[in-house]
Amino acid sequence: xxxxxxxxxxxxxxxxxxxxxxxxxxxxxxxxxxxxxxxxxxxxxxxxxxxxxxxxxxxxxxxxxxxxxxxxxxxxxxxxxxxxxxxxxxxxxxxxxxxxxxxxxxxxxxxxxxxxxxxxxxxxxxxxxxxxxxxxxxxxxxxxxxxxxxxxxxxxxxxxxxxxxxxxxxxxxxxxxxxxxxxxxxxxxxxxxxxxxxxxxxxxxxxxxxxxxxxxxxxxxxxxxxxxxxxxxxxxxxxxxxxxxxxxxxxxxxxxxxxxxxxxxxxxxxxxxxxxxx
Amino acid sequence: xxxxxxxxxxxxxxxxxxxxxxxxxxxxxxxxxxxxxxxxxxxxxxxxxxxxxxxxxxxxxxxxxxxxxxxxxxxxxxxxxxxxxxxxxxxxxxxxxxxxxxxxxxxxxxxxxxxxxxxxxxxxxxxxxxxxxxxxxxxxxxxxxxxxxxxxxxxxxxxxxxxxxxxxxxxxxxxxxxxxxxxxxxxxxxxxxxxxxxxxxxxxxxxxxxxxxxxxxxxxxxxxxxxxxxxxxxxxxxxxxxxxxxxxxxxxxx
Numbered sequence: 001x002x003x004x005x006x007x008x009x010x011x012x013x014x015x016x017x018x019x020x021x022x023x024x025x026x027x028x029x030x031x032x033x034x035x036x037x038x039x040x041x042x043x044x045x046x047x048x049x050x051x052x053x054x055x056x057x058x059x060x061x062x063x064x065x066x067x068x069x070x071x072x073x074x075x076x077x078x079x080x081x082x083x084x085x086x087x088x089x090x091x092x093x094x095x096x097x098x099x100x101x102x103x104x105x106x107x108x109x110x111x112x113x114x115x116x117x118x119x120x121x122x123x124x125x126x127x128x129x130x131x132x133x134x135x136x137x138x139x140x141x142x143x144x145x146x147x148x149x150x151x152x153x154x155x156x157x158x159x160x161x162x163x164x165x166x167x168x169x170x171x172x173x174x175x176x177x178x179x180x181x182x183x184x185x186x187x188x189x190x191x192x193x194x195x196x197x198x199x200x201x202x203x204x205x206x207x208x209x210x211x212x213x214x215x216x217x218x219x220x221x222x223x224x225x226x227x228x229x230x231x232x233x234x235x236x237x238x239x240x241x242x243x244x245x246x247x248x249x250x251x252x253x254x255x256x257x258x259x260x261x262x263x264x265x266x267x268x269x270x271x272x273x274x275x276x277x278x
Numbered sequence: 279x280x281x282x283x284x285x286x287x288x289x290x291x292x293x294x295x296x297x298x299x300x301x302x303x304x305x306x307x308x309x310x311x312x313x314x315x316x317x318x319x320x321x322x323x324x325x326x327x328x329x330x331x332x333x334x335x336x337x338x339x340x341x342x343x344x345x346x347x348x349x350x351x352x353x354x355x356x357x358x359x360x361x362x363x364x365x366x367x368x369x370x371x372x373x374x375x376x377x378x379x380x381x382x383x384x385x386x387x388x389x390x391x392x393x394x395x396x397x398x399x400x401x402x403x404x405x406x407x408x409x410x411x412x413x414x415x416x417x418x419x420x421x422x423x424x425x426x427x428x429x430x431x432x433x434x435x436x437x438x439x440x441x442x443x444x445x446x447x448x449x450x451x452x453x454x455x456x457x458x459x460x461x462x463x464x465x466x467x468x469x470x471x472x473x474x475x476x477x478x479x480x481x482x483x484x485x486x487x488x489x490x491x492x493x494x495x496x497x498x499x500x501x502x503x504x505x506x507x508x509x510x511x512x513x514x515x516x517x518x519x520x521x522x523x524x525x526x527x528x529x530x531x532x
Contacts, residue, residue, distance in 0.1 A: 161376070166369075174355055221375065
């Protein structure tokens, strides 16, 4: 076993592993923080749809020769604003409309990718991510975004709480509801956008949803809930990366599996306590 | 003459395609408890939601503490801080992790940009006082999703009075309270009105309570049918105009 441990420590000496770990932690923190509001506002499917649609952004980037990291952020913002506009204009159900948008983007993306011959082998990486390919530019973007999220959520925490609880009460208090809604959606899209390269289009919404659900099971107050959610996001990234290094497993899926383990533990905790007292 | 807290001039509000409120004008002075009465579908909730900027209006002007409410429903923040609103149906997701203390605290906050720990002590003190005033100090640590209907009303009232205000708008706030809670509630409103000069605008279906406790009454049925003291506005003639003559005969016989 000591040799195994040494091997993991040695592995984390490599800069690419350090970048991967750092990227995972940043994504975990941001996803957890915004995720806590996202699930209560019933936007979890939005993050999923955005993740899937991002493939369209990437494939357009590949077709015209732009780095996916660069094209994803403007794509995410356009997607967020477009969906918000459509949701306000049409009187369709949110989940149905999102389904139309993401399945059609996915279809168009795959058609475009079939023209980009040399990238066919990379489809797997796009779907499930390649956390080991995280570059310094990605880390810088993620760090800036984490700062932006923390400042925004921190300074408007009480407004966000009231908006999440009951919109009319917030309007009566003079809160600009639609500006706030747009700002939140844009931030959420940016978080999904910067995380896609590392975690892939299929798994990115797990970072938004699973830690937040686990945190909900573990907290009584709203403030704790947001902090615990961000903490669990970071913790699952760290544990997941170590597990993936130890057993030579793919990184993104290892992190999501760790999130699941934490969620199941959170579900089981009250029952375990009852058994302990009984 | 007392300060005019709320002034409404020829207000018209459309819901879908019809005018739910048409050409309504009135003023509300400080230290006055005004009731809005009228049958179901008379536009009472529409009226107060338009006053709060929740619903857009098609015509008319609204002034709160002398400041105009813009067509987009915007008031200066320092005016918003002077208004408290208790909605008719406080429907929220009961799975939300939020304690009573946190909810009442939201009533205290200035909802601009602020550090979450700003004025921590003052805030906590105000929350405890407000909860004690509505007899709910014991609920402080409870999750709001676990409250009963009556408890929720008390806690929301604490949310309204956690900070001194000038205008309190209640949309059937008392429906669902038992007799004792109801009379305590009216006592509290009386104190706010007398001691702190609050203006109160409340929608009510309980005409006997309105007679006993309110200073002014608006009879509404899409348009304003009459306004005045309860003796005038709730006279049989005016009531039959608002609710129909059958209703008045029924009330007199029972």
